[in-house]
Amino acid sequence: MTLPEGLDAKAMLPRAVRAQVAYVSGTAFFYDGSGSNHLRLSFCYPTPEEIREGVRRLSTVVNAEKEIVDMFGTASGNEAGAGSDR
Numbered sequence: 609m610t611l612p613e614g615l616d617a618k619a620m621l622p623r624a625v626r627a628q629v630a631y632v633s634g635t636a637f638f639y640d641g642s643g644s645n646h647l648r649l650s651f652c653y654p655t656p657e658e659i660r661e662g663v664r665r666l667s668t669v670v671n672a673e674k675e676i677v678d679m680f681g682t683a684s685g686n687e688a689g690a691g692s693d694r
Contacts, residue, residue, distance in 0.1 A: 609647050611670060614677040617647040620669060627665045 609631075611617060618633040634646025649666075651659055 609649060611645040611647065612674050612677075613645065614682045615670065615673050616644045616682075618644060620673050623673070624666060624669045627669050629662050629666045629669065631666075 611620075617631070618635060621631070621633060624631065631647040631649050634643030634648065635641055637643060637646070637648065649662075654662065
């Protein structure tokens with residue numbers, strides 16, 4: 609699954625787990641360490657009802673993350689100002 613631009617699947621994982629949803633960050637599937645805005649979901653073991661509920665929970669987490677990024681920007685977008693003497 610591809611996340612909206614600016615979201616990082618690995619950084620978002622603790623909040624997803626709190627919502628009782630787990631996934632594997634996309635960086636595990638890219639040889640060059642890219643893929644931070646991708647994630648892999650399991651869909652072979654859960655029932656269709658559990659999948660729907662998991663998607664609902666995950667969408668809540670993604671939407672909350674997107675609101676934060678839209679308001680404050682991404683970590684990489686803020687690095688220039690962080691810790692700066694200016």
